[in-house]
Amino acid sequence: MKRTQLKFESIQQVVGNDDLSVILLTDKNRQRALSLVCDHQMTSQILLRIQSPSKCLTMLPESLVQLLPGQYEMMIYGIHDGQYQVVLSDVDFKHSTRIRMSDAILLSIISTYPLFIEENLMLQQSIRFDANSTGVAIPINTMDIQRLNVALQSAIDDEDYKLASVIRDEINRRNKPEE
Secondary structure (H helix, E strand, C coil): CCEEEEEEEEEEECCCCCCEEEEEEEECCCCEEEEEEEEHHHHHHHHHHHHCHHHHCCCHHHHHHHHCCCCEEEEEEEEECCEEEEEEEECCCCCEEEECHHHHHHHHHHCCCCEEEEHHHHHHHCEECCCCCCCCCCCHHHCCHHHHHHHHHHHHHCCCHHHHHHHHHHHHHHHCCCC
């Protein structure tokens, strides 16, 4: 399986919503970017590590990283119901556990653990990275149902029926029982 290593690029608050931020990850060459939404709590944790890393040295995540023996890595391997699927494992793949995407990003910031994404998933979900861009697109398949419903209503209000149709189809796909 081919994979791409990701690095944390930035975090920016969503305009008009104090509770949400967008995290931007890039490949090592800064050619492609992956974006995802995170809540206020995770935004605070990430910003604390970026702005004042020395204040975090005795916090629980940093302390636990110091206690873990061996080398670890994280792999984004899929998307299910709007959530990236991530596994944290030792490099020998003898021990692994699933973790939230936002926790994987925080862990990659506070440790030397690399964060990878399956190459085809990266190509499917990413956009070309532009360091001078003032905005970023969020893949519709990574939005939760609540955000999809808000986006649907916004598209209808803006009379963007093509976008509304795409959002409606994503909501219907997720509400359809799995066979």
